[in-house]
Amino acid sequence: MPALKSLALAIFALTSTSAFAAESLPAAIAAPGETTVLSVHAEGAQVYECKAGTDGKLAWAFREPIATLLAEGKTIGRHYAGPNWELADGSAVAAKAAGNAPGATGADIAWLKLDVTAHRGSGVLTPVTTVQRINTHGGKLDGACDKAGEFKSVPYSADYIFLKKG
Numbered sequence: 001m002p003a004l005k006s007l008a009l010a011i012f013a014l015t016s017t018s019a020f021a022a023e024s025l026p027a028a029i030a031a032p033g034e035t036t037v038l039s040v041h042a043e044g045a046q047v048y049e050c051k052a053g054t055d056g057k058l059a060w061a062f063r064e065p066i067a068t069l070l071a072e073g074k075t076i077g078r079h080y081a082g083p084n085w086e087l088a089d090g091s092a093v094a095a096k097a098a099g100n101a102p103g104a105t106g107a108d109i110a111w112l113k114l115d116v117t118a119h120r121g122s123g124v125l126t127p128v129t130t131v132q133r134i135n136t137h138g139g140k141l142d143g144a145c146d147k148a149g150e151f152k153s154v155p156y157s158a159d160y161i162f163l164k165k166g
Helices: 002-015
Strands: 034-052 058-071 074-080 084-087 092-101 111-120 130-138 151-165
Touching: 034 074, 058 151, 092 130
Parallel strands: none
Antiparallel strands: 034 058, 034 151, 058 074, 074 084, 084 092, 092 111, 111 130, 130 151
């Protein structure tokens, strides 16, 4: 565990400046006045469930993400339903969507801005107030399905930027 804490602190030191200029992101997900605490790459899946829509027809509905958070090729945490992000140093945040912008292609999930709603533990994510999901690839599933209750996982990758005020 001490090695993981050292890794997390090193990542914090390397990413504590603004890595992504606000003007390069769509306005709907920009976070002007906030600075980067941590930038990570995620590899995982978006999980969908076959459910009846308001029209009574079966369609794929988003259920939850499952992803590994990576920095310099090393696993430093995980992302899961909530949505939640949890690092190996014990710090974690939960958030809710506050803005979105389309992915680069029709197969890519949206870019998001999420407002942090809860903190757990103490560590790199402790000061985080906003999370951005950018550079998404894959993960999208639309359309009809055949059997209610079936699940389907769609591989995706994205970059998550953890920001703080000031």
